[in-house]
Amino acid sequence: MRVVTLANHKRIVMEQIMNLLNGDFVNQLTSGISKQTGASEAETQSVVSTAIPALLGALQNNANSTQGxxxxxxxxxxxxxxxxxxNLSGFLGSSDTADGNGILKHVLGDKRGALEQAISGKTGVSSGTVSQILAMLAPIVMGYLGKQSRSKNVSDGNGLNDLLGGLLGGQSGSNILGGLLDQNGDGKLGIDDVGGLLGGFFGKK
Incomplete structure (x- = not known):
């Protein structure tokens, strides 16, 4: 059975996050979300660092189908x-999360709560606050993906999957999500975890 330790998974994810979010951008993002949600900046950064690869992984799972x-x-x-x-400051200064909630509904469906609970369990931040942060992050992640797709002239599903795979450091969406959803608590991501839970986590209802 192929096994990926959570320590290695976390290192890979953090490397990708540091490439995605850096300098003034991450400071502005963390500060803006913190002010809107009431979470501390440390809590916000923890959730953001966990949620962004999860959202990209969810998008990759959706992109695996032609319709998606x-x-x-x-x-x-x-x-x-x-x-x-x-205009990131303008967006973060608003309290409108309708767009973000719409994105999450489309990408996660009725599985959103399970992801929020998983992120809450990994970060120690309440699931309610995680839900708020996800709704603010979703349009930003989509915007970043849109900017990258334009710069790389992505025009089809294969290009989109290549782009998402690159942002995820070559990890599959299932592996990224599996790092959060290690169901047997053994500290390892194995085929039983991925095949058991993720086999239907983002599958068709």
Whole structure:
């Protein structure tokens, strides 16, 4: 059975997060979300560092189907073109999470609560606060993905999967999510965990 230790998983994820979020951007993101949710900046950073690869992993799972990839590409070509990153302070200063909740509903469906509980368990931040942070992060992640897709001229499902795979450091969406959802508590991500829970986690209802 192929096993990935959670320590190695965490290292890989953190390397990708540091590449994705750096310098003033991550400080602005953390500070803005902290003010809106009431979580401390340390708590916010912990959730953000865990949630972003999870959201990218969920998007990759959706992109594995033709319908899913077409839906994501359509959203990236229209509403989520990356312009949100040009006025991040304005977005973070608003309290409107309708767009983020819509994205999460589309990407996670009725599995959102399970992911929130998993992130809460890993970070020690309440699931209610995690829910708020996810709703604020979702449009930012989509905006970043939209910006990257434009710069790399991504136009089809294969290109989208390659882009998401690159952002995830070559990890599959199932492995990234599995690092959060290690069900048997043995500190390892094995085939039993991935095949058991994730086999239906983002599958068709």
């Amino acid at each position: 990839s077409e839906g994501i590409l359509s959203a990236l070509a229209s509403k989520h073109d990356g312009s949100i990153l040009n």
